[in-house]
Structure formats: structure tokens, C-alpha cells
Amino acid sequence: MKLTQEQTQYIFDYVSSRDIKWYELQVELTDHMVSSMEEIWEKDPELTFHQVKQYAENNFTGDSSFKSIEKERTEILGKEFRKEQWKMIGEYLKFPKIFASIIVVFLTFKISLYFEEPRKFVAGLFLFLIFVAIPMVYSYYKNRKIDGNRFIEIEKSNPLTLLFGGFINFGLSLGNVFKEEINEYALVLFLFCCLWALTVLCLITGILLQNKTIKRVKEQYQLN
Template sequence: MKLTTEQIEYVTNYIKSLDIKWYELQVEFTDHMVTSMEEIWEKDPGLTFDQVKQNAANKFVGDSSFKSIQEERKRILQKEYNRSQRKMIAEFLKFPKIIGSILLGILAYQGSFFFEKPSKYLIVLFALLWLFAIPTIYNLTRNYNIEGKRFLAVSYYSLTVTCLLLFPNIGLNLTGVFQDEIQQNHLLIISLICFWVVGLLFCATGVYLDIKHIAKVKKQYQLN
């Protein structure tokens, strides 16, 4: 027995009431619930709508509950995101892209000769990584709600935000700790610049993946 449009709307609101706030999961869980209810009703047409709904809801408890599935889905998406970013960064550390990474490091190193104190130059370099916060915050605020809907696929910015906090802070702290040694030891400057290049790759690929995921969701759900 097929559910009516009004009954499906009721199921949709029921799913939302379970604190399932992500639109794609609301759609998916509603489909699962509706399918289960229609199967139950097909086997026992004498049941009322409320009885069918309750019987279907009883199937989604414990590890199979919608909340548990939602948390598991978040973990899966997080792992996929992190894996994608690590893969992109690895490509920049392999031939031929590694040539570009090396050239970037060389150019950054050459820039240190224009400063009387290389430590000040390194402070500027690591502070520049915070510029990646601009597109990150913009995307986060602009796409928090897309046409009144929230999407799990664009609601986590794991490594992007982490990198924006991690690399500049570590770089600035190390520069401060070894300020005197940096003045005399160019190997230390090179090491910190290599760390800066890796941080730059993490921040840049994070922003790229965020934009890519947003575009994918908008295309999938035909949103502006």
C-alpha cells in the first residue's frame, strides 16, 4: 500500500523531530521509513497509519537508529574528506608536481635574504597562511544554509580549519623559540620554510575541497 503525499510529509516531519538536521539525511531516512511502512502495510492492511509508523520506527533502534546512522555517516564523510586531502597533498610531493613545491620553497628561502632578521620574515610567511581563513569563513557562512537547507557534506571543514590553526601557530611558536638560532643557522630557516610549504599545501587543498564539495551538493540537488 502506497503512502499518500500527506502521509509522506508526516513521516518527513517525524524524521526532522528526531534531530536529523541534515537535508540529505532527512531525504534518505524518509525514503527508508516510507519503504518500510509500505512493506508492513502491504503484509497487514488492517493496521492503522500510526501502528504502521510505530512498527517501522521499531526497526530503527540501537545501532540502526537514525541518530546512530547520522553519526556514522559523519565519521565516514570525515574520513573521505581527510583521505582526499592527503591524496592531493601527496601528489604535490611526487614528480612532476614536487618540482613546483621545491621551487616555491626556494623562492620563499630567497626572500629571507631581503630581511635583516630572517625570523621576522618567517613570522610574515606563517602569518600569511591566515589569509586562507577568508575563503573558508566566507564559504562556511554563505553555505551554512543553502535555500533554507543544511547539508552534512558542506557542514564540516575538518582539516581546513585545523590547518589554519595548526600550521601558523606552530610556525610562529618555533620561530619565536629559535629566534636567535635562526639568525645564524640557515638550515633551520630551510626546515621552517619546508614546514611552511607543507602548511600552505594543506590550507590551499582544504579550501579547494570545500569549494568542490559545495559545488557538488548544489549540482546534485539543483540548488543555486
Template sequence: MQLELTDHMVTSMEEFWEQNPELSFEQVKENTFKKFTKPELKAIEKQRKQILVEEYNKQQRKMVGTYLKFPKIMGCILLVIISFKVSFYFDSPYKYILALFWSLYVLAIPLLYFFHKNRKINGKRFLAIESVHPYLTIMGVPQIGMCSINPFKEEINQYPAVVLVFCLIWTVGILFVASATYLQKQSINTIRKQYLLS
């Protein structure tokens, strides 16, 4: 976070110097630092984090969208069909669907591990890493599925078409968890390259 704010301050100094070229470097630095009080720094952090979260969500939706187009959609359709066919081997389709959505939490364990392992790079926090927080993904689609299952318990046990719908939602959940894992790794690698961190 310090490096990101430093970049922001340097950019502000450059802009200030362009407007006031007659000032010395020390004068520009002093005027720029006066501009950044603690509340202003918090506001900048909040604004930057919001921008990063929006960018991350946009990238994630775009990535999931690519898997819902031909030819990648064929793999998703195959996964939906296989998960649906497997449901016929269970006495209780409701318990099967419940297990599917619990599996999303299990699939998110590497995402959580990778986040906690790389939350700080060389002891420094980065807004870009904090904005791809895995809890948002983990509490998203799996939670929606888990909350939707109970009201449809009887329908799930009686109608295979309802099981098929939940298999489809589960497949989309897998796409969100997988894309979150990929974007998180990509974000960390980008920061390491940008700031020359090991």
C-alpha cells in the same frame, strides 16, 4: 541536514518494505518513523558527520599527496626555494618565518568567507558542508607551524637549514589551505546539484 535525514529515512523505509512486502505504504512509514526517536536521529547525525569528516580528510590528504608527486612537486620545490631565498633579505629569519605562517591565516580568509556564505543553502543545513568546516584546516598546519617556531627561535636565526625546514612546512600548509578551499567549493556544488538547489 533535513534532506540528508529524509534520504536516510526513505532508504530505511525501502529496506523495511523489502523485508515486509505485505505491508501498506502507511504501515511501512509508521514503523520506520517509530524507529527514529530524537536520540536516534542525533546518533545518526553524529555517525554521518564522522563518516563525512573521515572522507573529507582522506580526500584532502590525497589531493595534497598529488602535489608531492612528479611533476607537480616541481612547483612545490620551487616555492620552497623561493621562500627560502627571500629569507636572506631579512635581518631576522625568525620574524620572516613568523610572517610566513601568519600568511597562511590570511590565505584562509576566502575559505572562511565561502564557508559562512554557504553554511546554509536556501535556509537548510547540510552535514556535508559542516564536515568541511574551515576551522579544522586553519587551526591545523598553521597552528602546528606557529607552535613549532618559538622553541626553535635561536636555531632559526643561526642555521639556514632550519629556515629551509620551516619553508617546507609552510609550503605544505599552503597545499592544505588550497585543497580545503577546493574541496569545500566542490562539496557545496555537489549538494546544489544533488538536491537541485539554486
């Protein structure tokens, strides 16, 4: 027995009330509930709507509870986002894009040699990326909610993770630890230039993925 549009909306509202804050999960869990209810109702048409709902809800217990599914899906989408980003970064390390990456590292290294204290130049490079990422931060907060709904996919493109929990913070912290070595040894300076170039790639791919994710979410759920 098929649920009516009103009954399906009731289930959607119920799922949303169970502290499921991500829209795509609200839709997914609603679909699971509706399918389960229709299957149960098909076998026993004498049951009432609320009885069928209760039987279907009983299937969401333990590892299959709403919150467990939310946690699992969040982790999966996070891994998928990182995997896709590293795949994009890998493209810049293959022919012919690798030449552009090599040129960036080489020019950065050569310019740093003109500074009396290269470590300050290196620190400036990493700090500069924070300002470059401002449009990415703006886009994230602008699209964090679309039509009042929040999405895991967009949340995983949070640029603050890259800025303060990723390579930028790592580069600044590591530069502070090896500040004397950066000034004294060209090899150490070169390695930091490589780390900076990798951070640039992370930032570029992060921006591209963020825009791609926002566009995909809007198209998939027909949102403005």
C-alpha cells in the same frame, strides 16, 4: 504498499524534528524509514499508517538510533574529506607538480636568508595565510546554509579548522618554541619553509575541495 507524497513528507518532517540538523541525513533517514514502512505494510496491509510508522521506528534503536547514525555518518564524511584532501596534496608531490612545490620551498628559504631575524619572516608567512584564507571563510559562511538547510559535507570544509586547528596554528606555535633555532640553524629554517609550503598546499586543496563540495551538494539536491 507505497507511501503517498504527503505521507513521505510527514515522515521527513518527523525525522527532522528528532534533532537531525543535517539535510542529507534527513533525506537518507527518511528513505530508510519509508522503505521499512512500505515493507511492513506490504506484509500486513491491515495496519494503519501510524502503526506502520511505529514499527519502522522501533528498528532505529541502540546503535541504529537516529543520533547514532548521525554521529557515524558525520565521522565517515569527515574521514572521506580528509582522505580526499591528502590525495590532492599528494598530487602536488608527484611529477610534474612537485617541481612547483620545490621551487616554492627553495624561493621561500632563499628569501628568508636575507632577513636578520628569519623567524619573523617565517611567522609573517604563516600569518599571511590567514588573510589569504579570508575568501574561503566568507564562502563557507555564505554557503553554510543553502535554502535554509545545513549539510555535513559543507560543515566538514570549515576553514577555521585549518586556520586555528591545523598547520597554520601548528606552524606559529612551533615557530615560537624554536625561535632561536630558526635564527641560528639553516636546516631548522629550511624545515619551517617546508612546513609553510605544505600549509599552502592544504589551503589550496581546501579551497578547491570546498568549492567542489558546495557545487556537488547544490547539484545533488537541486538547490540554488
